[in-house]
Amino acid sequence: MNKILKKDAGKFCERLFAFRGFEKTELSIEPEALSVGHVASISTVQARGNSSTDTRRFSLVAANGFPLYEIIMSSNTNVDFWRRYVFSAILEFTLFGGRYATFDGVYLPAARTGLVLAHRALTTRGASGLLPQENTPKLSRPLASFVENFARSYSGQDQHNIADWVQDQIFEGEVVANPVTAELHYKANNGEVVPLHATSSMITELAPFIMMLKADRLFDRLVFEEPEAHLHLSAQRTMARAVARLVNSGVQVTVTTHSDTFLQQLNNLIQMHNHPNKENMMQENGYSPEDLINPEFAKAYEFTSSNHETLVASAPLTTNGFAVATLNDVLIDLSSETLRLQD
Known part of the structure; x- marks a missing residue:
């Protein structure tokens, strides 16, 4: 894997960030998370009735001989697409191991509000760079993927039964999509309907998360940047519980945060999991078993x-x-300053 990264690091970063400026970039994964025995690309001829098809097979095999991944494509497939697909497969196996490609992965960026409100214009004008347009804003590959995926159908069911819970706890209403135009609206419990762009930043920030849960596609990996953004402290605590519920439903969740409140709530859910008085603590605080986080499944x-x-x-x-420490030290310093002012 590192041989590929060493050779194509600059090109990889240019495609990822939609920016030229990585000529001297070096990338490596240390230690290597995947020991690859061999990668094979083989041309074969497969008979189908009276016809035959020239195909190319890519297989990824671990050093111990265990088959990890295989895909067969027509030899007429665009070579650049083939190379990028193979590279992506190896990279995802390196990062996610055996969890690769069971279902989709979902990315919710920190800049989601602006992208959500402008997603129709961006998808029409080709913000990913795949459809060059004059004066079209360019987005990094992850942001472009978010815009493209957000434009998909919202007609599915809440696969983890979490969307309704979050909306009940925070929204006092729900986010709904027009079945014809896919325009998003906020529908209050009193029946009033407001277009998403006219709602509070709290609702626009959480709308992608809610619609992801309602989408008609399964996912088992989520990267969620700043889930606490624009949320009151009590709502941040609710979002931490929502993350825990996703984890307990089988989703691998990666979050970034700058919030000591959000982190402390996660810590409380971790600590309560093995608490000797867990049942009473859960009842006193209104928690359910799906709110708790097994520390064996958590890393920070x-x-x-x-x-x-x-x-x-x-x-x-x-x-x-x-x-x-980067959060705790600031809190200690702030508390000390407050106490000095009160002396």
Whole structure:
């Protein structure tokens, strides 16, 4: 994997960020998460009735001989598409291992409000760069994928029974889609309907999350940036519980956060999972078993800036949850300042 990254790191980043400026970029995964025995691309002829088809098979096999992945395409498939598909397959196996490609993965970016409100114009004008248009804004590949996926049908069922719960807890209403135009609206419990662009930032921020849960496609991986954005502290706590419920329904969830409240709520759910008085604690605080997080299934990483570099380190898991110094130190400093002012 690192050989591929070393050779094509610049091109990979250019496609990912829609920006030329990665000529001297170096990428590597350390330690390598996947030991690959061999990658094979073989041309074969398969008989189908009286006709035959020239095909190309790609297989990914672990060093121990275990078959990981295989796909067969027509030899007429665009070579560039073939290379990108193979690269993506190897990269996803490296990052996600055996969880790769069971269902779809979903990405909810921090910039989701603006993208949601403008998604129809962006998809029409080709913001991903696949349809060059004059004066069309360019988006990074993840943001472009979000816009494209958000434009899909919203006619499915709430596969995890979480959307209604979040709306009941936070919205006092629901986000609905026009079945003809796919325009989103907020429908209050009193029956009043308001277009999404006229609602509060809280609703527009959570609308993609709600519609993702209602979408007609299954997913088992979610990357959710800043789920606490534009939410009151009590709503942030509710979102932490929603994340826990997704995890307990089988979804691999990755979140980024700058909120000490959101993190502390996750820590409380982790701590309560093994609490000796768990049943009473759950009843007192109004929690259900699906709200709790098994610490064995949780990991946290802290990003710190040092010497013009960003360092990523695993946050230690204590009996009280994850200890994140970059948040805790600020809270301690703020509390000390407040106490000094009150003296």
